Amino acid sequence: MKRKKKERQRLLQETLEENPFMTDEQLADRFSVSIQTIRLDRMEQGIPELRERIKDVATQQRDSVISLSPDEVFGEMVDLQLDKRAISIFDVREDQVFARSGIARGHHLFAQANSLAVALINDELALTSKAGIQFTRQVRAGERVIAKAEAKKTERERTVVSVMSYVGEELVFAGEFVMFRSNDIEAPEKEREH
Template structure:
């Protein structure tokens, strides 16, 4: 059943509120309309495009990370709760892929996840100890990888961080990272 424009826009506002990472493509599919229609809907509703929404979230959230410089995180940090959870976005561009097949190189996905795991640590110097990772399916040029990191265990000088990276709703990478504190810098 096709919704009226008004109904669709009402659902749309809710959908973007619940999940700001929705792409226009995903929403268009869901409502059986063209991507162009969704873009017009967003324009009328004053909802910025995905990249802008993410930038806005990133500006709000990123100021208290201390374990690395913001430009050292691979990808754009979208959300970050120290010692809890974080989200980052990396769009796969030509410098990230193998020349021959345009598939993202393993260490790029690793770097996105690992740097996000490090960013979660509320310590001046945090390094990775062990990691166990799985490349679930190849990621291609142009795909947008959203990494979701969650702290599974937090100890005094050690965090266990689980990271799942998704393209649209599909898991493409997952990893468990053990991050440890170097030196005794608590409270500094």
């Protein structure tokens, strides 16, 4: 039994290093144990609860944003590699959904994706010049939306950023943003050939 516990705690640590935003409920399901067991394992390993993990990662990333002030990013920025990729988390509240249907207002999902695309750009002036978006599933109050942005192509003063937003592992929003940037950067040799 002890060996099983040590193995589970090792896997828990690895799982949270890979995805620090998993809830205790998701971890309990993954390891087929109770939520209380996960909490005890986390405490023994010195792993903070989800809110603290999010806050720690967000605090580390906030100072990296060049194109926006930190409070202009919609959602919690949890990862940022300028001109490469970024991740943010948005917990949908009751006041962000339509009263009759309980469905999140689309402009909140768009704001999360668009501000993430802007934040990704390593330039003081980054503006959305064009966007193609698709909502793939309704989002409701209480759900957590994780948006992942990736710079796909840069040519001169334009960068194409793809943003995919998920609830759990289900895609809820997809967007491609063409971002204007004031600095003219040369695309890598490989991109110029295509």
